[in-house]
Amino acid sequence: MTTVTYPRGMPLTEAVLDHVAIAVDDVDAAVSHWLGRGAVPVGGGEAPAFRSEQVRLGNGAKLELIGRTTGEPSFIDGYLERFGPGRVHHVTIKVGTSLAQAIEELDAEGIQTVDRNESYPHWHEAFVRPSVVGGMIVQIAWASGTDADFAERSGRPAPQSPDPAAPHLLALQMTHVDPPAARALWSAVGATVTDDGNGGFEAQWSASPMVVRVALGERSGPVGLVVPGLAPGERTDVAPVLLGV
Template identity: 30%
Template structure:
């Protein structure tokens, strides 16, 4: 098992960095850093409001031969490209990958990867070594008070689509030490459209939702047919539902799949924002009157 200290950031690959950065700032309320120019790509890390202490990196190709074109032109692009986790020892992490039966990829310096098609279950995982004084992304929790932004409270979870819930749940537990959410040993359930498993990091910084099709006509099966095993959506909790919807209306962004609790008083709301509106990532937003009402 790889010993994860924390999730540092996740990365979205897009063809136009400045356009995507503008969306993240003006609609989602992220705070930008300077754009950096690398050998074959440009990148920028933005800070996500709320208490998750996560960064949102953007990458875009700056040459015709950039490796990012393969991703952007493939079935998973544009969209979430990788997730970066901090570890205490990169050498120990390499050995742990080998013990798990995976070949460390791109192993140079204090960074190593788990390849999407060689153990990563359709997603690229990046690991880097650092002490507490040399963290790549580090910020204190902050509140978004800007106008016409949705008011993110936290990053609740990343959803990973797979054909088999229990198989991927077992993989996250054995590979990264994720544990069943709320300590429930029976951490899988089933609905009309999909089966689900919910896990969290030991630090409780982030949850991973595993979704699998409940039948051949499920929308999850359609996703797997088009993109294969990979990240399906990202879920954000918002501070105020009316504010979030008003902000999306202001920017001309429509939601779909809206649901609320059945009852006289609203206890929770949820909706989705199509990847065409977000630069390639399906976003789910929700609000709850108090913790634990929306699950």
């Protein structure tokens, strides 16, 4: 069957899929897993509710590894208890406009955001609920600078280019009970959406090295990450996603 590309209605201005985040039991072990395979550190930090570190893989795609802190129990504890380690928690869409304008554009498309936060001068964010996305969070974010700028502000070394031979993160694989509804969401957050001919579609951003693939399924949610060439036993495109744990 011939694929069909669906034009974007009113997408977010200069939006790009920045990274995909996975919840893990041990952030340090997860980071070591990927650095040992040629990925490079990008940045991270610790908030009251969680700790995160980002790594860049061979094709330039970024993977965020989020886990517990030593502080009070948080959403990560409940998430890991419910799903176990290695499951995709969210993807982050960065916008080239202000967060306020991005929210206005999404509202015009009938997509509501929650937990808006503009208290940090260099990072503003809001979220599209899992019930809207289909079993996963989409974070909408505006950043005042590049990854190198954030690293400099936090006193970390500037991110380096990854080893091209490092694993390539090609896609996030999802299923959805209503792909046409999901198609509208991904189009609204800036993707060009292409029908795969089997009832699903692929969402792609011109400046992102990875895509989101959505297939028709009996339930909605992330299935796994497509990362070719991992060692035997490292599951990639089926649940559970045991990456870096």
